Amino acid sequence: MGKRTVLYDAHGDMGAKMVDFAGFDMPLHYGSQLEEHHQVRLHAGVFDVSHMVVVDVLGTGARDYLRYLLANDIDKMAHQGCALYSCMLNEQGGVIDDLIVYFIDTQHYRIVLNAGSAQKDLQWMESHVDHYALSLQRRDDLAILAVQGPETLALLTSLNDPFITETLHTIARFECADSDDLFIARTGYTGEDGFELIVPNKRVVALWQQLCAAGFKPCGLGARDTLRLEAGYNLYGQDMDESTSPLCSNLAWTIALQPAERLFIGKSALLAEKERGVAQQLVGLVLADRGVLRSHQRVVLADGLEGVTTSGSFAPTLGQSIAFARIPKGDYKQCDVIIRDKAHKAHIVKPPFVPFNSSKTP
């Protein structure tokens, strides 16, 4: 038996098919993964992502510590109530994890880590506290819900919660707000507008039921995976890991090399990799033939060089199969993907496959 989130019984009551994910028994879907995917693209859905780990970084040294620990620069967050996506790198420039950091106040930053890497992340983070005046507080008392999709604002407003309603209309994308027992961030992993709600475990069952009653459909990790793939978001452990740098993972935009005087872990390795010339790139593939792309399939380019798919699936919004693939650097337009010993043509594109907030874009 795996670990369980506080909502385990609620998922069972709603007919969830459970699956192991990073040691947790999590909902894969509640009947149809495809319907849940479309629900989020066209209406609104709610995900239990409480398996992810919240860590608060508390103290006067928090800012300097995070500017050293993370490849992105938290000083890009212009004011309190901002959020930033970043990689945490090892000395070789490999990705230990990708994460979101929230700027709550100058002595309080909040980080959300992937479930599967949280333990090694925390060890790494602890080992670099060193002289910085801060404490790291793992918040297993908190649960996380993601509400995503074009109808999210309207449905959240219908809850008639004064703090929620006020927050919805004041925070922009990649901003957040905090009250005593509810933290709201306008972030997500679906390619749709939406919010992530961090609440005490003791409040989450009631909130989940309130959200479902308001019209959010429960959605599982299956739909979360196809939504994030269409949106062009990497999945840690599949699309990048400790052996790959952000430079060959379509994440160069998350590395802050300016200001030049800022030192961060992995920086010298990244600069050396750039100096040598980055050998590989992570690209998007759209299958031209019928079939389904999956991870770990061989990719053959016109010049005979090869790569490999890192994530792949059927894309419900497009009705086609898509993938990420790591291939040699170069201006390639097409490739063959080897599926069960047969070559299938695919087009090489730059993610996202589905633009942000697509149903609202005419």
Add this chain to the structure above:
Amino acid sequence: MNTLPQELSYTTTHEWVRVENDTATIGITEHAQSLLGDLVFVDLPAVKKALAVGDDAAVVESVKAAADVYSPVDGEVIAVNTALNDKPELINQEPYGAGWLFKVKLVGELPLSLLSATDYQAMLNEEE
């Protein structure tokens, strides 16, 4: 638990077989479609292809996974369900009806390895 169609035969790998005279119609069971989830792609065998028991005959792919379909019988493929190319979800909706995969003209005897509905149900009960 749904009751299994009693007139069909089954395999340990979750295919079903309907035998009418010398023709066998083959599909995957309700249990198999439920494990796979929403189906999005089906790779069917070529008509006239000769199949022996246990051969890879087709591939069904859901959003989450690909699964091989093995031939439960010996024979030659005489028809495939081309409706599945546009509507693979028929397998989810009607696994024993409109979601059939292919038909085989039987050669020789039916294999002894085929399970009755009762035996297949007993196997599923044990798996749970």
